[in-house]
Amino acid sequence: MGNFENLSDQELIARTRNGSVDHFDELVNRHTIVVYRVARSITGAHEEAEDVVQESFLRAFSNLDKFDESKSTFRTWLLTIARNQSINIIGSFRRKALKFFSDRSDDEPEFEFSSNPLSQELPDAETQLSIKQQFQTMEKVLKKLPERQRTALLLRSQEGMSYDEISTIMNISVSSVESLIFRGRKKIIELVER
Amino acid sequence: MRHIDYQKHISLLLDGVLEKSSREELLSHLEECAECMHAYEKMVSLNETLEKIRPLLPDHSLAHKIKVRIAAEPQSTAAVWGGFSFLKQVPVWALIAILAVGIGDMAGKTLTEVMSAHDTSHNLENLIQDHGESLTDVVINFAQSENGQ
Numbered sequence: 326m327g328n329f330e331n332l333s334d335q336e337l338i339a340r341t342r343n344g345s346v347d348h349f350d351e352l353v354n355r356h357t358i359v360v361y362r363v364a365r366s367i368t369g370a371h372e373e374a375e376d377v378v379q380e381s382f383l384r385a386f387s388n389l390d391k392f393d394e395s396k397s398t399f400r401t402w403l404l405t406i407a408r409n410q411s412i413n414i415i416g417s418f419r420r421k422a423l424k425f426f427s428d429r430s431d432d433e434p435e436f437e438f439s440s441n442p443l444s445q446e447l448p449d450a451e452t453q454l455s456i457k458q459q460f461q462t463m464e465k466v467l468k469k470l471p472e473r474q475r476t477a478l479l480l481r482s483q484e485g486m487s488y489d490e491i492s493t494i495m496n497i498s499v500s501s502v503e504s505l506i507f508r509g510r511k512k513i514i515e516l517v518e519r
Numbered sequence: 520m521r522h523i524d525y526q527k528h529i530s531l532l533l534d535g536v537l538e539k540s541s542r543e544e545l546l547s548h549l550e551e552c553a554e555c556m557h558a559y560e561k562m563v564s565l566n567e568t569l570e571k572i573r574p575l576l577p578d579h580s581l582a583h584k585i586k587v588r589i590a591a592e593p594q595s596t597a598a599v600w601g602g603f604s605f606l607k608q609v610p611v612w613a614l615i616a617i618l619a620v621g622i623g624d625m626a627g628k629t630l631t632e633v634m635s636a637h638d639t640s641h642n643l644e645n646l647i648q649d650h651g652e653s654l655t656d657v658v659i660n661f662a663q664s665e666n667g668q
């Protein structure tokens with residue numbers, strides 16, 4: 326197993342196309358977390374998200390000849406695949422039937438709270454409680470957002486992606502991304518205030 | 520502009536994509552509009568909360584599981600036919616004829632069965648996709664895709 330950390334995604338892809346699977350493994354190392362997060366955010370369930378991540382990488386691998394580096398980055402292309410896979414899962418009849426009998430995925434925690442690493446002082450018990458409540462409210466509220474608003478908003482605020490990249494992943498215009506993010510924010514604020 | 524339009528601009532401002540002229544217009548509106556100022560404060564605080572929560576990480580074993588499945592996967596189609604690029608010089612009918620002669624009793628068997636029975640090089644085995652299709656299926660698919668070009 327070589328050390329490919331210094332190679333760009335593009336170089337790794339070129340080497341994979343020439344038959345080196347080890348180079349593709351490095352792409353797996355680099356992008357598994359972000360693909361999981363996006364899949365998790367759309368499906369709302371850990372196991373489904375892990376399935377989506379595996380399928381997305383397999384698809385990317387076997388369709389690597391179709392990837393066009395002049396149109397998008399590998400990450401964007403991979404996330405486009407992952408989003409489509411996730412949407413297929415949540416729209417599937419099997420999933421709907423399972424959801425009808427159990428609501429388990431709605432109870433699964435999706436986020437963890439990360440306190441500011443720069444702040445040295447520990448918050449007092451009262452502040453900690455309020456942070457925890459804030460966190461739980463946010464998690465509940467995020468689950469109530471329509472998928473498109475939620476995905477656009479989380480890609481922006483959690484993954485720091487540009488409107489352009491989000492528009493490619495979601496296959497919509499940049500002005501639709503603007504609207505979705507704005508409506509998502511507005512909806513969250515309404516739900517929290519309610 | 521309506522309040523709701525200004526509020527949409529607040530969202531763009533937070534993401535750093537609001538144009539300069541619109542930004543100045545928004546800032547002077549915020550000075551005199553309590554409703555939009557309230558929306559601004561709420562959106563700033565929402566952004567801060569969203570930054571504090573992090574999506575959970577996948578299991579450590581996930582990347583490993585993917586690699587195991589990739590290793591078991593046949594190479595991508597580009598790599599497969601890239602390796603046989605000389606075949607593209609041969610007319611499709613000739614290709615079918617050559618393969619048909621050689622196929623004989625192989626028809627209906629999967630590629631792996633054919634390859635292992637005839638002890639072809641391991642490279643070939645790894646290169647050609649085996650989805651349980653018979654060799655004839657693969658040839659026909661290939662011929663069709665060639666014709667389509």
Ligand SMILES: [Zn+2]
Binds near residue numbers: 521552553554555556
């Ligand atoms: Zn206003």
